[in-house]
Amino acid sequence: MPRESQAKRQERAHLIVGVLAETYPDAKCALHYGNAFELLIATILSAQCTDERVNQVTAELFPRFGTPERIAAAKPEDIETAIRSTGFYRQKAKSLQSASRDIVEKFGGEVPRSLEELVSLRGVARKTANVVLGNCFGVPGLTIDTHMKRVNRRLGLTTEEDPVKIERALMPLIPEAEWTIYSHRVITHGREVCDARKPTCDRCPLSALCPQLL
Numbered sequence: 001m002p003r004e005s006q007a008k009r010q011e012r013a014h015l016i017v018g019v020l021a022e023t024y025p026d027a028k029c030a031l032h033y034g035n036a037f038e039l040l041i042a043t044i045l046s047a048q049c050t051d052e053r054v055n056q057v058t059a060e061l062f063p064r065f066g067t068p069e070r071i072a073a074a075k076p077e078d079i080e081t082a083i084r085s086t087g088f089y090r091q092k093a094k095s096l097q098s099a100s101r102d103i104v105e106k107f108g109g110e111v112p113r114s115l116e117e118l119v120s121l122r123g124v125a126r127k128t129a130n131v132v133l134g135n136c137f138g139v140p141g142l143t144i145d146t147h148m149k150r151v152n153r154r155l156g157l158t159t160e161e162d163p164v165k166i167e168r169a170l171m172p173l174i175p176e177a178e179w180t181i182y183s184h185r186v187i188t189h190g191r192e193v194c195d196a197r198k199p200t201c202d203r204c205p206l207s208a209l210c211p212q213l214l
């Protein structure tokens with residue numbers, strides 16, 4: 001494909017947004033949660049773990065430790081045992097307790113609503129912060145996980161590797177109001193069609209817009 005101007009790429013990105021909206025009208029966050037705190041915890045646990053496994057773990061975790069006060073006051077070994085099957089459980093338990101303490105002590109027990117405050121919590125990077133902001137507080141955010149990285153690179157919307165750089169590259173291409181839902185749709189597309197090892201390009205609704213096939 002000849003080098004594409006930014007204007008052409010933007011035009012193509014808008015078409016991609018439209019096709020994804022038609023294909024996955026109901027795409028949403030696959031993690032189960034009832035409030036911003038639960039989504040924050042589930043997203044921290046989802047690092048290097050499947051959403052299905054996280055949902056199994058949080059189904060038992062939340063009834064016992066579903067508030068920042070309870071997680072902050074829990075014995076570390078009780079948290080570790082409860083989240084063990086999500087992997088990296090010692091680090092994750094430390095993050096859950098430290099973030100919960102900060103929420104109690106610095107933010108009055110409420111999950112903060114700004115990116116800067118959210119990323120000040122242990123274990124919370126931009127991706128996690130954007131998940132919470134977009135799904136709970138109506139602040140649009142691009143969530144750069146492994147699917148967003150792979151699919152957007154294959155679609156030629158970025159050549160970057162670093163998640164923060166990918167986010168910056170996508171910002172001018174995707175309408176801001178669509179950032180959160182675009183992330184859900186691309187993640188769904190990455191799971192269902194644009195697989196890491198075996199993308200099924202022959203049944204992909206984006207094939208006419210994808211440089212892989214042009």
Ligand code: SF4
Nearest residue numbers: 194199201204207210
């Ligand atoms: S055409 Fe293939 S590589 Fe491009 S988005 Fe579709 S499945 Fe992925």
